Amino acid sequence: MSQRTLPKTDVVIVGGGWTGLTAAYELANAGQRCVVLERGRHRHTATSFAGPEEHDELKYALRYTHMQDVKKETLTFRNNRDQQALPMRRLGSFLPGSGLGGAGIHWNGQIWRPLPSDLEMRSHYEDRYGSQFISDDLTIQDWGVTYDELEPHLDFFERICGAAGYAGNLNGETRAGGNPFEGSRTADYPNPAMKQPISNTLFGKAAEKLGYNPFPMPSANVTQAYENPYGAQLHPCTYCGFCERFGCGYYAKADPIICVYDRIKDHENFEIRFEAQVLQVEKSADGKTATGVTYLDENGVEVFQPADTVCLNAYALWNVHLMLVSGLGTPYDPETRTGTVGRNYSYQTIAAVDAFFDDSITTNPFMGAGALGVVVDDFNGDNFDHSELGFLGGGYIACKQYHGRPISYQPVPEGTPRWGAEWKRAVRENYNRHADLVIHGSSVSTHENYLDLDPTWTDAYGRPLLRMTFNFPDNDRKMSDYVMNRAVEIAREMDNVTSVKSVNLAAEGNDYSVVPYQTTHNVGGAVIGTDPATSVVNRYGQMWDHHNVFVFGACLFPQNLGYNPTGPLMGLAYWTLDHMKNDYLSNPRPLMDA
Amino acid sequence: MSQLFSRRAVLMQIGSAVIAGASSVPRHAFADLDSQPWFFLTDDEARWLAAIVDVFIPQDEFPSASQAGVVDFIDFQMATGYGQGEGLYLKGPFPEGTPQQGYQLPMTPAEMMRAGLTELRGETDLTAMPTADRAAWVDDLSNRDNMLGDVPSSTFFEELLSLTNEGYFADPIYRGNADYAGWRMVGFPGAHAYYTERVGDNKPTNQPPMGIAHGQLNQVSPRKIEQGG
Ligand SMILES: Cc1cc2nc3c(=O)[nH]c(=O)nc-3n(C[C@H](O)[C@H](O)[C@H](O)COP(=O)(O)OP(=O)(O)OC[C@H]3O[C@@H](n4cnc5c(N)ncnc54)[C@H](O)[C@@H]3O)c2cc1C
Ligand code: SF4
Numbered sequence: 055m056s057q058r059t060l061p062k063t064d065v066v067i068v069g070g071g072w073t074g075l076t077a078a079y080e081l082a083n084a085g086q087r088c089v090v091l092e093r094g095r096h097r098h099t100a101t102s103f104a105g106p107e108e109h110d111e112l113k114y115a116l117r118y119t120h121m122q123d124v125k126k127e128t129l130t131f132r133n134n135r136d137q138q139a140l141p142m143r144r145l146g147s148f149l150p151g152s153g154l155g156g157a158g159i160h161w162n163g164q165i166w167r168p169l170p171s172d173l174e175m176r177s178h179y180e181d182r183y184g185s186q187f188i189s190d191d192l193t194i195q196d197w198g199v200t201y202d203e204l205e206p207h208l209d210f211f212e213r214i215c216g217a218a219g220y221a222g223n224l225n226g227e228t229r230a231g232g233n234p235f236e237g238s239r240t241a242d243y244p245n246p247a248m249k250q251p252i253s254n255t256l257f258g259k260a261a262e263k264l265g266y267n268p269f270p271m272p273s274a275n276v277t278q279a280y281e282n283p284y285g286a287q288l289h290p291c292t293y294c295g296f297c298e299r300f301g302c303g304y305y306a307k308a309d310p311i312i313c314v315y316d317r318i319k320d321h322e323n324f325e326i327r328f329e330a331q332v333l334q335v336e337k338s339a340d341g342k343t344a345t346g347v348t349y350l351d352e353n354g355v356e357v358f359q360p361a362d363t364v365c366l367n368a369y370a371l372w373n374v375h376l377m378l379v380s381g382l383g384t385p386y387d388p389e390t391r392t393g394t395v396g397r398n399y400s401y402q403t404i405a406a407v408d409a410f411f412d413d414s415i416t417t418n419p420f421m422g423a424g425a426l427g428v429v430v431d432d433f434n435g436d437n438f439d440h441s442e443l444g445f446l447g448g449g450y451i452a453c454k455q456y457h458g459r460p461i462s463y464q465p466v467p468e469g470t471p472r473w474g475a476e477w478k479r480a481v482r483e484n485y486n487r488h489a490d491l492v493i494h495g496s497s498v499s500t501h502e503n504y505l506d507l508d509p510t511w512t513d514a515y516g517r518p519l520l521r522m523t524f525n526f527p528d529n530d531r532k533m534s535d536y537v538m539n540r541a542v543e544i545a546r547e548m549d550n551v552t553s554v555k556s557v558n559l560a561a562e563g564n565d566y567s568v569v570p571y572q573t574t575h576n577v578g579g580a581v582i583g584t585d586p587a588t589s590v591v592n593r594y595g596q597m598w599d600h601h602n603v604f605v606f607g608a609c610l611f612p613q614n615l616g617y618n619p620t621g622p623l624m625g626l627a628y629w630t631l632d633h634m635k636n637d638y639l640s641n642p643r644p645l646m647d648a
Numbered sequence: 649m650s651q652l653f654s655r656r657a658v659l660m661q662i663g664s665a666v667i668a669g670a671s672s673v674p675r676h677a678f679a680d681l682d683s684q685p686w687f688f689l690t691d692d693e694a695r696w697l698a699a700i701v702d703v704f705i706p707q708d709e710f711p712s713a714s715q716a717g718v719v720d721f722i723d724f725q726m727a728t729g730y731g732q733g734e735g736l737y738l739k740g741p742f743p744e745g746t747p748q749q750g751y752q753l754p755m756t757p758a759e760m761m762r763a764g765l766t767e768l769r770g771e772t773d774l775t776a777m778p779t780a781d782r783a784a785w786v787d788d789l790s791n792r793d794n795m796l797g798d799v800p801s802s803t804f805f806e807e808l809l810s811l812t813n814e815g816y817f818a819d820p821i822y823r824g825n826a827d828y829a830g831w832r833m834v835g836f837p838g839a840h841a842y843y844t845e846r847v848g849d850n851k852p853t854n855q856p857p858m859g860i861a862h863g864q865l866n867q868v869s870p871r872k873i874e875q876g877g
Contacts, residue, residue, distance in 0.1 A: 106839035106860045112818040117730055124737045131749055140745040140752055143737045252850040294841035416852050420836055421843035460817040460836045472790075473704040473809060474783060478833075482710075485834035486852075511739060567748035 056348050056358035063089045063325075066347055066361035068332045068376065070094075071156020072620060073606035073627045074367030075314040076214075079284065080631040081365075082323035086639065089359060091330040091349050094153030099311045103159070103301030105294065111459040115299045118145050120160045122152040126331075129371065129520040130508040133565045135388065139521045141511050147567065148574040149299070150369050154328070157369065157574055158310040158620075162298040162424030162456060163274030165217050165308075166617035167208045167625070169435040170201035170237045175613060178436060179446055188446065192529065193398055193499045195612045198584040198593035199629065201237045207628035208621060209241055212272075215308035216280040216288045219243040219272035233269045233429070235437045245277045248291070253409075253417045253489035254428040257453030260547035266430040271452055272621075273425030274308035282308075284317040295457040297424035307424065328352065333515055335364055335380040335603065343602045344382070350515065362642070363602045363634075366580075370609035374399075374505050374579035375520040383580070383590050383599050386504050388523075394590045396505035398578040399522065400614045401566070403449065403495035403530040405538040405558040408465050409545040411487040412552050418486065419458030427454035430544070433537045434616040435496070445532040449495030449616040451541045458485070465490070468555040491545055493537045495560075497577070497614040500527050505579045526560040534560045575619050577611040582626070584646070592646040594638075595630035601644040604630055686871075687727035688758060693765050694719050698873045699774040701812045703786045710833040711826070713812050717870035721815030721824030722761075731758035753799065757807065764804035767796035819859045826870050831857040838862070 065081050067074045070092030078088040097103075113119050122145070130139035151157030171178040174196045179187055188194065221242040222232025247270035250258070258268035275291040282288065291306040305312055318324050329352035336345045336358065346360035366373040377383055377395045386397035411417070429452040431437060440446055457463060465488040466480040508521040526534075538558050545554045558564070559572060583589025586598040595610065597603040606627050608619040615622065638645060686694060701713035701722075713719075725731050733756035745752045753760060768774075768789075774782060792801040815824030817831070819839060825831060831838055838857040846853075 105841060106858075106862075109839035109841060110819055110821075110860060112814060112822060116814065118735060124735060128737045133746070133748055137746070138743060140743065140749045141737050141739070142749075143751050144735060146750060249844075249847045251848050255848065290844065292841065293843040293847050295843075296841060416850055418843075418846070418849075418851075418853055420841065421847050458836060460830055460834050461814050464813075473786075473812075475706050475708060478705055478708060478710075482833050485836075510741070565746075565748050567750070569748070569750045 056356045059358045062360040063087050065363045066359050067365040067367055069367035070154050072158040072310045075310045076627055077365050078324055079314050079318040082321045084635045087323050090326040091332050092328050093331040096328045097154050104303035108300055108303055109296045111461050122150045126514040129522050130511055131522045131568045133525040142568050146569045147572050148576055155309050155311040159301045160299050163307050164425040164618045165215055165272050165274045166621040168615050168622045171436050172615045173197045173201055183441055191500050197582055204625040204629055208625035210628055211624040213244050214282050214313050215274035216245050216276040217243045217272055217274055218245040218247050218277040220247045233431050234267050235431045248273055248277055248426055251455045253455055254453045256548045258428040260544050261430045263547055266432045268428050268430050271425050271427035271429045275423040275425050276306050282313055286313045286317055291423050293421045293423050295420040295422040344600050365604050367606045370576045370607045373609045378507050379517050391501055396579050398499035398581050398612055399503050399505045400497040400499045400578045402573040402575040402614055403497050403534045403560045404572045405493040405534045407491035407541045407545050407556045409489040409548055409551045410467050410553045411550045415550050416486050422455045422457045424456050427452040433540050445529045447496035447533050449493050449537050451493055453489055453491050467553050491541050493541050495534045496616040498527050498529050499613040525566050531560045531562055534558050577608040577614045580605050580609040581612040582610040586648045594633045594645045596645050598648050686723050689723045694873055695775045696769050703782050704812045705816055711829045713816055716816055716829035717824040717826040718812050718815035720870050721822050722811050724823050726758040726761050732756055760799050763797045764799050821861050828857040
């Protein structure tokens, strides 16, 4: 048991990333005394991420120096229930963050909104295609919160980030050059879209020729001097190409340190403790509420921090892990298909297309930025007719130039050997002649993809590891194939392209692997909804079983959209905080009847 | 015949184009490592590694892997964090897994390096093999599915290949990529990155590469590796 008990605080927040620091900002300003517990260290954009030292591909992109240490916490993984799950001994497929700012310091800054239909996925498909359309093995469901409800919060987060883009649907009016499929916006992006390199421009032209609707990817790589609503000053992006996996010492990539932390750190209601590893959430004797959290402090002392309200902001996977080790909610059991914690884990379905140019094109791939892309959304969500396709969902197709870091950026045409003289020549000749297309696909939830606790392996603190059981559902294999083939057609249509190759990570026969990087878009496991039998939290992000526990992050997604998660999950965070501030805190109780 | 793969030897052996390229870097004060012992490798291991990494990245207009310091890089990596198991969860038990489950060996990269090198060197003295035959031997190694002691040959092979690639292209502070060999080859300008004005210009970049410690630290040239034959 705990060696020390601290005085009670109003709110304890587990995790100091995008959602945790934002919760602290909003709740501290609403008069709540907030304690943030962050397992990693203090670091700062100004002092920790400056070039040229930060521009070290080996240290940050390949040795993961900014990310979570798997020696302390990791998970076990298997493709299906017949296998024994084994520890993920090294990071690979996804790269969770640790330290001030969480993964928010080393994200790309691709900042999206969900499509309105994404949030009502089950009812939308049933309405449009009939109730038989959705196959029985899919557990997709509605979010319980609509686009119109989230819109002001999605908009606010774009302002916090100084998002750069071009609205395609402003107050219901479609504008050429933007995304015609997006939900209606009440305001344009706060900053103009990024400049595009030649590869992305040629992609856009080809897409247009084929009748699609290319637009600049919305970015949290800021394009001009900008002050956000909290008073943070952001600077224009230098297209430095050390963006994803790196912190941005230029103050140009919106991150939770400069955008949020610096604006709250001196507030009397705010306190953050570093190297504070939360081990579990404690419950009251009747089990109905949480009483606070137990953590290991920087000296290894076990401390109990009592609190009236507990916010879980530890990243999707570790929120679910904390619930499971603390006995919050009911764990999902795939045998009986009952229970909710760990249910509906899903991911992102990725395919890639490489186009190679003749020598009249010089791409200079190192002039890149995390969200430097041109996108078509014509095959995302339900933006296209699915009636004859045999799958649901979709993805965006983007041509991106996000880095030219030479260890990892080695595009070579089909048939090139993996080493030797021919390989060496191909690496040299194609470095400047390549367009990088990604198919960023949705991921449906099923009965068989889920999270629970591992029976064998433990973390550095003696807790059972989280166990992930996941493989690509057939629906997504088909979806990815279909959208990838549309991307191949665009690539073939691009001017000056001499050859094209493609790979679908979810192709028939390819089992999901934790080894190659795909995305850090782990979602689900503690999903939002209106029915306690199929969701862990109600539509306000409040746990059904413990009304003073609020949950943030992508674990809320009932299935994954075709977009990157941070825009949507921050929209949800502001929505939850709004209801905490304006309703719950003055009268703590379940905000919905179970 | 013994071959010297030092930086000086490289400059003497290869064509004038590269000498012209390389001679634009004399602002480095080159401190030779030759008199210092390896951090991790033995001389014999270093020679064997030089032979195999030069099959992965042979010399052409640009230096080979060992000429660019890849063996020095591997030596340094094995002696420091990565080689010593940083970022690697090493709690047992260690049952065999599927490829999708990733690395499952009960050893650090340095331990794996030693085990693999010991087995393979015991089996084949690559340094004694005529250069022309080495590529075929490496190709064969890549297709094996036997064990090298406790290490599956494919795991060892992939580790060597990726370390070689890293050593050729990582910032020279890690002792590979000597004279920016890898960066010059592809045209990567390095760590000092500011391109706002140039995005979209579709023009070649002629900026010479600059690493993290450019002009500040003594750059280290690769050790000489005597290749017995
Ligand atoms: C390489 C990369 C690129 C990405 N690019 C994009 C992108 O372009 N667009 C996009 O939308 N998303 C992107 N993401 C995802 C994005 O980073 C996350 O969605 C976002 O950071 C989630 O915020 P969060 O607050 O939920 O979690 P995090 O930012 O991960 O913060 C969680 C914090 O909790 C701490 N923590 C965890 N467990 C404990 C514990 N037990 N005790 C105490 N502290 C704990 C962690 O150390 C961490 O600091 C990317 C992620 C990565 C890694
Ligand atoms: S590309 Fe732009 S936003 Fe990204 S790290 Fe570089 S300067 Fe910052």
